[in-house]
Amino acid sequence: MPSPDWDAPTAGAPVDARVVLPGSKSLTNRYLVLAALASDVSRLRAPLRSRDTMLMAGALRALGVGVEDVDDGDWVVTPARLTGDTDVACGLAGNVMRFVPPLAGLADGPVRFDGDVEARRRPMAPVLDGLRGLGVRVEDDGRGALPFTVHGAGAVRGGSVTIDASASSQFVSGLLLSGARFEQGVTVHHDGKSVPSLPHIEMTVETLRDAGVVVDDGDVHTWRVEPSEVNALDVQVEPDLSNAAQFLGAALVTGGRVHVPGWPQYTTQGGDFVRDVLDMMGAEVVLDRGGLTVTGGEEILGIDVDLHDSSELTPVVAALCALADSPSVIRGVAHIRGHETDRLAALNAELSALGAEVEETEDGLRIRPAALSGGTFHTYADHRMVMAGAVLGLRVPGVVVEDVATVGKTMPEFTTLWDRMLDAQVTAEV
Template sequence: MTESSVHTAHWPAPYASGAVDATVTVPGSKSVTNRGLVLAALAAEPGWLRRPLRSRDTLLMADALRALGVRIEETVSSSSAAVGATGGTGEAWRVIPAGLHGPATIDVGNAGTVMRFLPPVAALADGPVRFDGDPRSYERPLHGVVDALRALGTRIDDDGRGALPLTVHGGGALDGGRVEIDASSSSQFISALLLSAPRFNQGVEVRHTGATLPSLPHIRMTVDMLRAVGAQVDEPETGGEPNVWRVSPSAVLGRDLTVEPDLSNAQPFLAAALVTGGRVTIPDWPAHTTQPGDALREIFTAMGGGCELTERGLEFTGSGRIHGIDVDLSEVGELTPGIAAVAALADSPSTLRGVAHLRLHETDRLAALTAEINGLGGDVSETDDGLRIRPRPLHGGVFHTYDDHRMATAGSIIGLAVDGVQIENVATTAKTLPDFTEMWTEMLKV
């Protein structure tokens, strides 16, 4: 099958004939893997990432760092080769820092972490670094990072677009200092500056000037990971000035990091238990984490499920009924597609709020969810900052993904309860969950 046919083929989403009862091992977190790669590349000594996610986004990050001179060696134990393809227990990446240099060309694909986290790294490189990517990446905002780096003294050629493609002219070092940015459209703008800040001569003080700030858990994740490699970080969460983050200059320590399972990628499997009135266990669910996906325990419980954290992992059970929900998802926006899919199958209306920034994600997720659920007979309308979902009987049809991995998994959730749903370009799940279709059918024993 050619690459083009894979992207245009329609995958028949499996219909669940009964309650699921499965244990699903979810591969490592994309957010942790890519932050870990950046910090290891900036370290003063080699480090390890164990059980990393191996997907399109993380391989793009690894290849980009290699283009800048970093050595990343991948190892898979012979006993775990089968699961290693998606970050199983046998896989580890050895990251050996080196002098960052250009000229280099970086393909960001459509990965927000790559296109936003690496321009500050490129500013520390010696030579020009060109960034390019998928057509959709040209539409995603980068102005927060571009404007901040310019204010800190970096030369960037982007023809005034504040978007890709662009070239960062690295000078081998960056003074750093105080900078103001509006991160209302993406918290990644702040994380991008913080991750490289220990290597800036003066560190950095980032002041967020916007009215809103989405996805705060991802900034908390960045701060926690910085502290784990020896950085000193002052933040609002620990008594610092509101909307201000400060990172002092310091060496970055090489660490041995084991990557947590990706809790956001666990969402469709937990949703399967909720939709079918079954049970799904996710091994190795952390008792304490900064991952936004941990909010699923509370959200899906409110929608009719129940969960327990045991030695086996997170055990989630559905009650056979799905309730609508009124919820602010501003801190966990990436969960919106899956929640919308479940809400479309509920017994009462739902309102999903605080996610206007999703219009700037891999696709305009609010418009896409509205179009695709309504295309199956649903009643979804956009609000200024979210969605209003009124459940109606749904029917089969094509569920388009817009090259967005979370749209593909959202359509698959609906397909559990609605016979005849076909997912267009399910291959886009390779962005963060390369074995999704195999994991999904195995869960259902199809």
């Protein structure tokens, strides 16, 4: 059932806040999968606790893996022989529906997958067909989508497989994460249009190497994982940089200042590109040992930007473009039509409803700023749409964000953190 709507607060003054971000969803879920396959007990320090990561932890528990909450907020993961004849609830989490099926191939019986109604529209065929090519039996009645059943046989032959990953980098990552435990390892070839969000595959490769797995990514569009043990992990999860975009954007919108401590000097997170985007839009962006500080000026500049490798930023960037002083073009994000919702259609509809002039292109959006007015900002069960609505509300009175609790997919305490940021006297932390 949808949650109550939320009156997005309007900023009465420039923000001046220190925002401590929760851990990265993408890293948390990758570490959980690798910990489930490891040779010993792992510890994930400061993992993200959100709907998506709780669904991943629940999926692992359904397969017999121990995922224990400890008092300081860490997760301790105890690997076990993977058990079948179980059900995995995917919710709307792409990581769960695409990372866990290869893991289920190693279970000792059938594993049934299903999720939210919206999840049944998300493409799954490349992962499912890839698993079939590696010797795993999968039943999906030809849908290439949820619901489906992976018939685990206790082992996966592995080998070489060719897929079209142009709709999501998660198709590649899902096969690579479990590949070390396949008898022949796995080699994934991509054949199709360019793979979106390549930094997420780089993140997968790096986390595999952190666990001692040998990965060869030297050839274009080909990734090879050697069969081997997976070492136990003891890792600190980086802050989620994609979830910083709306807070940092608030500095730009209000002409204020937002500081995010702990911003990594080096990262594979695609969300790091927000620094370049905000710089292009006129903010002062400073990264030093203390973290990242963004300071807004008197105007927001329109931009022409390719977000192909950082497409999760699109909703918030589109909201900033609607508030800019000149037209903008967002390119390279045709694939986000297959995300939690058709994000291009959703942004076109909602920004237009508030008064912006928006054109949906083949691979993105053209946005021409205009006088905006309040109204209901529909979110389509998409957490990023909630964040975009919040950014618009900073300057446009009367924006009402529908079904605000859907933001719990990646940031359950978002509205509390947002309200604290708008109080210049309060440090905003989660």
